[in-house]
Amino acid sequence: MVRKLLKKIFKFKDVKDIQEELFPKPVYVIAEDIIIDES
Amino acid sequence: MKPQIITKEDIKKCLPPCPRTPLDASRPDGYKRTVLFSDADYAMFSERFLTQDGFSKFKKWLGFCGMDSTAGQKQHWRRNYDCDNLAESYKAYMSLLHARANPLSFTESFKKGKENETKAEGVAVGVVYFKIKAKGSTSHHAINMAITKGLRNELTAIYIEPNGAGKINLTKKEKESIWYVNF
Numbered sequence: 560m561v562r563k564l565l566k567k568i569f570k571f572k573d574v575k576d577i578q579e580e581l582f583p584k585p586v587y588v589i590a591e592d593i594i595i596d597e598s
Numbered sequence: 599m600k601p602q603i604i605t606k607e608d609i610k611k612c613l614p615p616c617p618r619t620p621l622d623a624s625r626p627d628g629y630k631r632t633v634l635f636s637d638a639d640y641a642m643f644s645e646r647f648l649t650q651d652g653f654s655k656f657k658k659w660l661g662f663c664g665m666d667s668t669a670g671q672k673q674h675w676r677r678n679y680d681c682d683n684l685a686e687s688y689k690a691y692m693s694l695l696h697a698r699a700n701p702l703s704f705t706e707s708f709k710k711g712k713e714n715e716t717k718a719e720g721v722a723v724g725v726v727y728f729k730i731k732a733k734g735s736t737s738h739h740a741i742n743m744a745i746t747k748g749l750r751n752e753l754t755a756i757y758i759e760p761n762g763a764g765k766i767n768l769t770k771k772e773k774e775s776i777w778y779v780n781f
Contacts, residue, residue: 587601
């Protein structure tokens with residue numbers, strides 16, 4: 560909590576922040592969406 | 599719901615036709631195209647993610663690595679970091695996202711009783727090389743091809759220029775000229 564507050568005040572980023580900023584969670588095509596041609 | 603997993607056979611069906619030429623007749627497969635697959639199966643990212651959200655973060659990541667975008671046509675291009683490097687980077691970046699999103703090893707998964715979102719070994723983003731013909735000259739260019747969901751929920755290949763433009767269309771001739779595919 561204190562760390563969060565300090566980060567907000569001093570606007571610094573730790574490794575986790577940078578990772579979250581640079582590496583977003585991907586959006587997958589889900590199984591129900593797709594029709595595969597089996598022919 | 600689980601992400602769809604596809605195989606190399608599914609990807610092969612999405613590749614554009616590659617007509618035979620007399621020059622290629624001597625090759626064992628009769629085709630001028632080399633197609634490589636380095637994973638057993640693949641998950642797919644949505645087109646929107648590949649060309650918008652994920653793409654903008656890819657560019658940010660390049661900037662973080664010191665490969666800043668410059669004004670004008672060249673964008674991230676450098677003589678020592680050109681189209682093939684950019685295409686390999688985009689493929690590697692999307693693989694990183696896939697690995698980060700599915701961090702559990704088989705043992706961890708078993709011990710924790712949790713599962714990754716998908717068991718797919720790779721993500722369906724590849725690198726392709728094709729010919730560009732201009733007046734009196736021919737050159738080669740590397741870009742990315744990704745397999746994703748089409749408008750009618752079918753598997754479809756899209757082309758991505760990693761150096762700034764995002765999703766692009768190739769002409770029929772350019773598609774047919776693809777001579778290297780690596781997924």
